[in-house]
Amino acid sequence: MHERLSFYVHRDSPLHRLNPLTKLTMVFAFILLSFGSPWYWTPHILIVLVILPLSFIGRVQREYLLTAARLIFPAAGFLFLMQSLFQPIGQTVWFRWWVLEVTHEAVAFAFVNAARIIVMVSSFTLLLLTTHPSELMSDLTRRGLPSQFAYVIISTLQIIPQMQAKAQTIIAAQRSRGLDTQSSFVKRVGALVPLVGPLVFGSLVEVEERAIAIEARGFTSSHAKTSLREIPDSRFDQILRGALIVSVLLAFVSRLWLS
Amino acid sequence: MAIVTLQNVTYKYPLTEAPVLQNVNLQVNEGEFVAVIGPNGAGKSTLCYTLAGFVPHFFKGELTGIVEVAGVETHQSSLNEWVLNVGLAFQNPFNQISGAKYTVFEEIAFGLENIGVPRGEMKPRVEKALALTGISDLADRSPYSLSGGQQQRVALTSILVMEPKVLVLDEPTSQMDPIGTREVFGVIRTMAERGMTVVLAEHKVEWIAAFADRVVALKDGQVLLDGKPGEVLTSPLLEEAGFGISRYTSTARKAKEMGLWKKDQLPVTLEEAVEGFRS
Ligand SMILES: Nc1ncnc2c1ncn2[C@@H]1O[C@H](COP(=O)(O)OP(=O)(O)OP(=O)(O)O)[C@@H](O)[C@H]1O
Numbered sequence: 001m002h003e004r005l006s007f008y009v010h011r012d013s014p015l016h017r018l019n020p021l022t023k024l025t026m027v028f029a030f031i032l033l034s035f036g037s038p039w040y041w042t043p044h045i046l047i048v049l050v051i052l053p054l055s056f057i058g059r060v061q062r063e064y065l066l067t068a069a070r071l072i073f074p075a076a077g078f079l080f081l082m083q084s085l086f087q088p089i090g091q092t093v094w095f096r097w098w099v100l101e102v103t104h105e106a107v108a109f110a111f112v113n114a115a116r117i118i119v120m121v122s123s124f125t126l127l128l129l130t131t132h133p134s135e136l137m138s139d140l141t142r143r144g145l146p147s148q149f150a151y152v153i154i155s156t157l158q159i160i161p162q163m164q165a166k167a168q169t170i171i172a173a174q175r176s177r178g179l180d181t182q183s184s185f186v187k188r189v190g191a192l193v194p195l196v197g198p199l200v201f202g203s204l205v206e207v208e209e210r211a212i213a214i215e216a217r218g219f220t221s222s223h224a225k226t227s228l229r230e231i232p233d234s235r236f237d238q239i240l241r242g243a244l245i246v247s248v249l250l251a252f253v254s255r256l257w258l259s
Numbered sequence: 260m261a262i263v264t265l266q267n268v269t270y271k272y273p274l275t276e277a278p279v280l281q282n283v284n285l286q287v288n289e290g291e292f293v294a295v296i297g298p299n300g301a302g303k304s305t306l307c308y309t310l311a312g313f314v315p316h317f318f319k320g321e322l323t324g325i326v327e328v329a330g331v332e333t334h335q336s337s338l339n340e341w342v343l344n345v346g347l348a349f350q351n352p353f354n355q356i357s358g359a360k361y362t363v364f365e366e367i368a369f370g371l372e373n374i375g376v377p378r379g380e381m382k383p384r385v386e387k388a389l390a391l392t393g394i395s396d397l398a399d400r401s402p403y404s405l406s407g408g409q410q411q412r413v414a415l416t417s418i419l420v421m422e423p424k425v426l427v428l429d430e431p432t433s434q435m436d437p438i439g440t441r442e443v444f445g446v447i448r449t450m451a452e453r454g455m456t457v458v459l460a461e462h463k464v465e466w467i468a469a470f471a472d473r474v475v476a477l478k479d480g481q482v483l484l485d486g487k488p489g490e491v492l493t494s495p496l497l498e499e500a501g502f503g504i505s506r507y508t509s510t511a512r513k514a515k516e517m518g519l520w521k522k523d524q525l526p527v528t529l530e531e532a533v534e535g536f537r538s
């Protein structure tokens with residue numbers, strides 16, 4: 001936990017060595033493809049044949065699969081269930097139960113939607129796991145993104161692990177004062193209420209202090225920024241970005257064509 | 260030569276009724292080490308923010324009077340230019356870490372990147388700053404994996420690397436344990452010895468007595484006392500006004516009433532007390 005800044009896993013892999021913008025393009029290309037492609041199985045194919053292998057290429061398969069098992073698949077599964085049950089579309093009724101009607105069309109719709117969610121969250125997860133926040137920030141500002149905007153992205157990326165760490169501290173402190181965090185679920189949820197205040201208000205004061213601290217280091221300086229790290233942007237990066245954009249365009253064009 | 264001048268400075272935050280600083284006059288000479296003491300809410304942090312340009316440029320509110328550093332008036336300047344002259348570090352080391360960097364080395368380079376120092380110059384400057392504050396061995400660590408004292412030294416180094424003319428420190432050790440406090444004061448001592456102009460808001464009077472050339476006592480936003488550490492820190496006015504004072508001073512004051520302390524000057528540090536009781 002300690003040596004960990006945001007989600008980034010410090011390793012050497014082809015995915016780590018890609019330019020941050022290339023990876024960002026990849027994320028958006030996957031998302032656009034999974035929503036925009038005319039072919040029903042696109043998101044499913046992306047998950048199995050692209051995202052999963054990429055996690056191995058990036059040498060972050062363990063971290064990715066853990067996140068997928070704990071967070072992404074349960075959430076997508078829930079979405080699938082809800083949409084299958086409550087989506088009032090379709091005629092081909094598979095079965096009826098009470099007021100619920102499960103139709104072939106609703107299940108098909110839910111199945112593709114769940115896959116799209118998985119593509120979306122998974123590709124962002126892979127980006128975060130293999131991209132150093134500071135490289136992403138430097139690269140984007142170098143390409144003309146306002147630095148304030150870049151900073152918001154970067155600090156949001158790492159606020160979650162920080163909040164986790166802080167919540168742990170607060171929980172430990174409250175528990176030592178007799179707070180119950182280990183019994184039944186309802187009790188535990190109730191017991192979490194006292195944690196919200198310190199977590200949120202602490203954060204607001206912190207935001208001001210943080211702003212002062214980075215301002216004291218010339219963050220909004222009008223000089224053009226420089227960067228300590230050299231960020232690679234190879235020929236391969238450029239070609240890959242081009243290919244991704246072209247494939248998205250093709251998907252959208254063929255969709256228009258077919259409709 | 261005065262590098263910092265405050266003349267009749269009065270300041271009110273946007274949301275406060277009464278002024279938080281009232282008619283403050285203060286001069287700091289080049290190379291001088293000035294400590295600011297005061298009870299909670301006296302306005303120490305506000306004074307630090309004023310020196311560092313965050314009042315009025317960041318906090319807004321009403322600032323009247325003259326604030327001048329290195330010949331430039333605060334109203335005539337912008338925060339971006341101001342921070343190049345005045346470096347600010349404060350209490351919580353955790354909040355001073357940019358959060359965008361993976362190693363201490365990169366963290367310290369952050370300020371240089373912001374002001375556009377070329378890559379070639381950056382490395383030697385960071386290395387020099389690390390050596391100066393004695394944290395070269397932390398260069399490759401993650402800033403988040405460090406102890407409070409180490410983080411605070413990283414925060415100081417991040418400011419020092421920008422080579423400000425004046426260093427303003429707002430209770431940099433208030434969240435440190437004794438070890439962290441000693442580490443941080445070690446850095447402050449180095450700065451003082453190298454002739455850096457330092458303004459330090461601090462509660463720990465024994466450390467102040469050891470370092471400061473001058474002490475300013477602030478109470479309700481006004482300057483109560485301004486003078487040599489030996490005079491200000493032992494003044495009977497302090498205790499009445501609710502300042503924290505050195506236990507050696509209060510012990511010796513009692514001893515003096517009983518005729519056991521012979522000297523005129525009361526002690527602040529253990530050494531002074533021991534020496535005084537010996538003679
Ligand atoms: N951002 C703000 N907005 C409004 N009022 C403020 C703000 N910051 C401080 N104050 C008020 O200004 C007064 C002086 O506060 P300041 O933080 O400068 O005191 P201090 O001497 O640093 O105290 P401490 O020893 O607690 O750090 C206090 O009454 C405080 O409530």
Ligand SMILES: [Mg+2]
Nearest residue numbers: 303304305429
């Ligand atoms: Mg303060």
